[in-house]
Amino acid sequence: MTYLAKPRLLSELQPRNELGYTRRDYEGAISTLCAGCGHDSVSAAIVQACYELDIQPHRMAKLSGIGCSSKTPDYFLGASHGFNSVHGRMPSVATGAALANRDLIYLGVSGDGDSASIGIGQFAHAMRRGVNMTYIVENNGVYGLTKGQFSATADKGSKSKKGVLNADSPIDLVALALQLGASYVGRSFSGDKEQLIPLIKGALRHHGPAFIDVISPCVTFNNHAGSTKSYDYVREHNEAVNRIEVIMSRHPIEASYAPGSLRRVVQHDGSVLLLRKLGTEYDPTDRIGAMNHLHERHALGEIVTGLLYVDEGAEDMHRNLNTVETPLNQLDDADLCPGSLALDALNASLR
């Protein structure tokens, strides 16, 4: 229970965004997660990102599967509709929702068990199908809600709380997302909100399947020495390739970075991603290069974070399906029903 609701009165004094909403307007119910759980920090980052992006809370839909991570949509954006579906199957539900109304913003929140174990199929197919959504996995390497079994993202050799070593190869969701066609792919750490918030902002502004793998330690079952998903381990092995800043189309771009170290990516909606390169010469628009970098660094035990890939010209599922601009859920009887005359003609053709 990291987030306690602040008393309503205070909100009068709080700063407001362009739409007049306070940060409080983006919060949800009180978290019931363990104190210190990484997931609560991700919720906080989502709240902050939505606030900063001036999103109308009710224009967003939150979807999840089952798990501690999947509970979190209840803990942010209380004015949005939320859907806590079944274990591992959020992607299909999100896909259906996105089909029904192309105008809302879709945020899927999942866990590593939810997306890499039971849900890997749906995860893979949502990415390749080009669902226009932000897909966040709160990755702790374990099943939190069922008390600490290894999930499919647990590294080979990582040690469980009971001392068992994991023998299976890990699934790297970022590598998969890159391979399967996600057009915005990042990784971050729940303990690094400086990096996480803008990464989420960019994803929410992205048009196409945006995936963010957030290492989010489970303090209760996977934060001990020997775990490769503990706060300490991640802090020590984190290798950020860039820092991102998201500039809304209506704002002038004022960047204070030295030229050359900055890369500018213009998204579909006109928003601009400013990427400051860190360390290595990293090109976030080179998908194959990104995969390569990821694999190489992973082999060295490093956790690569940052905006790893973005495709400026990304298309989404609706484009592929050539659906009308009006959201399908706003078409009325007249738009949909061919009527009796057409039916009579059809009957005639069937004789």
Added chain:
Amino acid sequence: MTYLAKPRLLSELQPRNELGYTRRDYEGAISTLCAGCGHDSVSAAIVQACYELDIQPHRMAKLSGIGCSSKTPDYFLGASHGFNSVHGRMPSVATGAALANRDLIYLGVSGDGDSASIGIGQFAHAMRRGVNMTYIVENNGVYGLTKGQFSATADKGSKSKKGVLNADSPIDLVALALQLGASYVGRSFSGDKEQLIPLIKGALRHHGPAFIDVISPCVTFNNHAGSTKSYDYVREHNEAVNRIEVIMSRHPIEASYAPGSLRRVVQHDGSVLLLRKLGTEYDPTDRIGAMNHLHERHALGEIVTGLLYVDEGAEDMHRNLNTVETPLNQLDDADLCPGSLALDALNASLR
């Protein structure tokens, strides 16, 4: 129906392998597939591979899902037990079978619909779990048995028989297998038996999860111009990285290739894979390099074939589980039941 059973009489005159079996002993029921279907060539290659490897037919178990491809285990190795399970779930059934008896040879045959669409989750997890099996996907980019819909391996932009362009990103099973921990990974073409047979032989001899993606054209639904899985297209875009020869441990190695162009890989059971490099400088023991090569060439529209990766020191699931050497299905009551004395002691501890 490419394979018509030859009359029994002839078999007397046929050549025999070390165990005294004729090729006929490795055949199965008469195929009911369409004339010219790539899958029948894969069956023929399996027959040949098993014959050449002197496998005892009954020491092999054949497993599949549902689809034209998944029907094929009925058409080879009639003296082996076969299991035509449910659509997309062969990997778990094979895993269970492999748990029960570590001494048989497991061959899984699947289709691209079976393994990349409905079955991608089980495929991924069987690879990462290290099931000691040969997993062949007969990849035609469509669902043959349900009449020609695109499967998840259909390339973006590939044209269906009805003229529809595929809009979704393809799933490259080879790239996935590499990423997920398969320790023997190859790709081939049903039309190239020179390449395919030794590739299968090497896989059957491999200790660990061996995956082979075989492009196997569907003559009825996906062999037209505009398809990227037609015989013509594959022939034109095939880029083999190596040629493989499998030498059984008991045979002396007599290779006629110029030194330097040959690479020698010794497998767990002592069998030797001789790899003759073709064209590019390709190292089949470099997993990251393999992925990289694959992605680069795929981007250029090339289909990379050959033995793409092999891990000489591969381990399997039983090693990870530390199971006894005796197959579990051969343990008897005495091995398994702790008996009444132990139970009395346990009862006492529960008071």
Added chain:
Amino acid sequence: MIAITATNDFVIKFANVNGSGSASANEMFARAIIRMGVPVAPRNIFPSNIQGMPTWYELRVSAEGWNGRRGGCDLMVALNAQTWDRDIAEIEPGGYLVYDSTRELPRSKFRDDINVIGVPLTAICAKEFANPTQRALFKNIMYVGVLTALLDMEFAVVEQLIAQQYRGKDKLIEGNRRAAKIGYDHAREHFACPLGLRIERSNGVGDRIFIDGNSAVGLGAVYGGATVAAWYPITPSTSVIEAFSAYCRKYRTDPDSGAARYAIVQAEDELASIGMVIGAGWNGVRAFTATSGPGISLMQEFIGLAYFAEIPAVIVNVQRGGPSTGMPTRTQQSDLVACAYASHGDTRHVLLFPEDPHECFTFAAQSFDLAERLQTPVFIMTDLDIGMNDRLCAPFDWDDSRCYDRGKVMSAEELDEGKSFGRYLDVDGDGIPYRTIPGTHPSKGAFFTRGTTRNAYAKYSEAGQDYVYNMERLRRKQDTARKLIPAPVLAEASQSTRYGVIHYGSTSPAMAEALAQMEADNVHVDALRVRGFPFADEVNAFIDAHEAVFVVEQNESGQLRSMLINEGDLNPKKLIRVLHYDGTPITARFIADAISTVIEDRKVQPLTPSLNKVMS
């Protein structure tokens, strides 16, 4: 030797090899008979295979318009060497055999009590057509020509159909016409035409249309306002989506932009397809999927979610032979229990049972009203027999004044007016709560949907009383459903009777014919056709009003009967099973025999419990 004589009333069967292009020739032949005003009922009997395996097309010509399978075969067109022996054996004594006599066959391959008509189809084709694929294809249309002559049909009708079918492809029209004509002429030249069997122009067809149930469901979904379809291919349901897709392209393409007023997604499997339908339904569109048994099994968890979270969804189940992969190309009605009580825990789902393509259309359109009104999954339970075979049926109709019933959806205006909103609150006493669609209102009406237990305001709650409130409300909702589903259809016997029969779905035509047969034999039975579940009150009333009620089903365990007993607290002794489940469509003969035998027995010996035994 006798020769069967019959006009407009016989069974022709075509024995073909699948993938050989015979299907469209056979279908054209059926249409030719219809164009002559004579009703037919065709059935494809096909293997789970793409090419080279046996397939049959069984065509019942019935002046009276019986759509059920009759059984037996009066004329066999035997074109498959693999199945020759059983095909020959199946011909009724005095019946006819048409075959390709290009290759000579020994006498032992024939029967003495049938009339044999050999036409050297292959030889003629080889002579007449140069191109090898043409040779193979035109052989099919050629035998249609032969039959046209043999059965005294009008060649002009066939010509017309060819012209229609290949409109715009003049070469094909010409080739096909010529092949048909060659066959026609050959027959007239070599045989005494007509045979004892003949087609005589009539007006038995009336305004009926000829279409398969899956197409009708697809069209019904268009009329019903479905905009999202998510599916995974599986026999025999695939053509539901193919039809939906074709009708959408035709009727739902935006005339200005050319864009689609619908979205069809081929999902990666059935779990994903139902998940998409649920996501779409939650987000305010009418969405559906089509599948068959194995897909239903895979959807169970999600169906439970839709039920408990109360999300509209339509699931078309074109049933095939089970269990497991079972008989993928055969028909059954064996998924009733799997659908009615789908998913773990206490559930009860809405099912609809259309009898033919006409009802497939009507129920498909209506199912979306029901799903949205009741906020729950609705199953359309068709089967391979009506799904994949063309049927003559009443033309589709649509009342333009009809509006979609979107159910209890609370709007932004209502929320602004201060209407109180509790997502799972039973405000009207009918068990149906109000819902809001995501994006409705900036500050009111948002809620969190979940499959876990919660209170009436959609807040997570583990309290026993919240759970019980919810379950009791769901019960009330089921009572509401009972009143909304299509009412059963009663067919009273000509005389008052102690006996009733209950049937549903594709059994309907065989049942109707059986009733007529029995009436003719002075066996009187009232019939009730059940069209939905939970059962309407009339169903129990019907059972109460009879001493014994037969329940005719195409499954092994009497699934509807179990549901009747369970839900109506009825005495099972009263409900007599009539079960047919070998994968072939049930026949009037089977039903009439089964029922008459029991009734006959009872005349001798009055009602005893032991009479109640399985009839198949």
Added chain:
Amino acid sequence: MIAITATNDFVIKFANVNGSGSASANEMFARAIIRMGVPVAPRNIFPSNIQGMPTWYELRVSAEGWNGRRGGCDLMVALNAQTWDRDIAEIEPGGYLVYDSTRELPRSKFRDDINVIGVPLTAICAKEFANPTQRALFKNIMYVGVLTALLDMEFAVVEQLIAQQYRGKDKLIEGNRRAAKIGYDHAREHFACPLGLRIERSNGVGDRIFIDGNSAVGLGAVYGGATVAAWYPITPSTSVIEAFSAYCRKYRTDPDSGAARYAIVQAEDELASIGMVIGAGWNGVRAFTATSGPGISLMQEFIGLAYFAEIPAVIVNVQRGGPSTGMPTRTQQSDLVACAYASHGDTRHVLLFPEDPHECFTFAAQSFDLAERLQTPVFIMTDLDIGMNDRLCAPFDWDDSRCYDRGKVMSAEELDEGKSFGRYLDVDGDGIPYRTIPGTHPSKGAFFTRGTTRNAYAKYSEAGQDYVYNMERLRRKQDTARKLIPAPVLAEASQSTRYGVIHYGSTSPAMAEALAQMEADNVHVDALRVRGFPFADEVNAFIDAHEAVFVVEQNESGQLRSMLINEGDLNPKKLIRVLHYDGTPITARFIADAISTVIEDRKVQPLTPSLNKVMS
């Protein structure tokens, strides 16, 4: 003010915050009472959450050894501020409240009709222990010490338990002992000990053991010879596999090599876990999985395959509240229909209903014999109530002369002897065919397993008669199953009676107590405990022998009742539902009230149909 007085017969409830370490202290307290020879029946009431939410431990002390939930609370140990109000409200008038008085509470927070015992636990801990985690943890053992004094228990027993629990960790022993002692001394110093409630040494426990059902299932699987377990975590079944794993490590580690004579795989989901079990069963080992409702829904397709392809498999279903995600930490018996008729098509599965950990062990061991003998999936239907709570029960027993029944497996020798082999041939008339294990013989006995229809020799066949042969054989197999499953257990009333009651599974202890209560009130009812499905013949005989039979279940729709009616062709009017389904375990009081009311009514008014109504 009154104060409840009772010896060895009362209910204590601990209201805690989950994740605070209270569970092990509470359990130790329960064990301490058992060590004094007094029976207890504890129940955890916990949230679907890891830390910070309310959780209760309800401990029934019962000299007579009743294991059912009693209801009510005589002594509340209230340690959770979040639930204070409802916890206080729950105490029986004259009951006791023990709470942490460190922080002062206003009078309004208490009740006048209860006895309040405030112990400043936090303050004492803060004073006595320096380390903050110690402070939090030792608070729990401290209230155990307090209760030990208040209830007149022997402190030495608690000391002993501490020493046992922390064997080898001397520091922990010392700390815990000290904390307990501080609590004990504090209570004796500040309060008149004992309270009206007290524990008196007795020998009511006898040789019974104290264990939870999930552990017993895990142990039973070891004894039953299971070597492969494939599973996916889900509450409340996870501990089945944890126990299997622990017992395997203990009993099945090869003494020489240290290698495992078993394999346990955590699969990626339930589809994979059942798939692995089926693959393993096909390949000749005894394999099982453990899951709960959502897992059962996901397994449906595979269950149909195992059924139709006839592969042994054991599925442990530890039931929780449904439908959907439902009430994951509450108990129900609501998956009977989902399991009995699992998968599409006509199926019927074997179910076992253990009543307590003793039968969990016995049935788990036996289930593998049944699965292999019958070559089919067998479900062990337990629930959260017996699965996750410790119970006093009869000690486990094992007959060393017992051999595993591997069923009809044909060996290489038999094949060599020329025994004919048809995989799906009914040679013995019991519906069970022979099978061979892969790898058996170089040239004989191999076959192709599939879920599609085939002939008796396992060749693919779409012929109707092959299908029917198979389905009829499966029916015969079910009749064989009926005779092999554990027989029902009859408990006759002291007087002959027209009334019977049928119950099963975890309802057993509440039922037994209800029967005793009713006997005391001169209400006589014969009871039959059903232990398996398909039902043994005795079940129908029992129903026939009574005028009215109550069916007591923990689900909303009367699932066992439906199955009884369906399978026995019984008159539903005779079977009266007694249903309890709010997620809490059923009580004797509830059952006795429901039954007595109906019987009372009937005394006034004779049997009429309207009496048959839902009781909950």
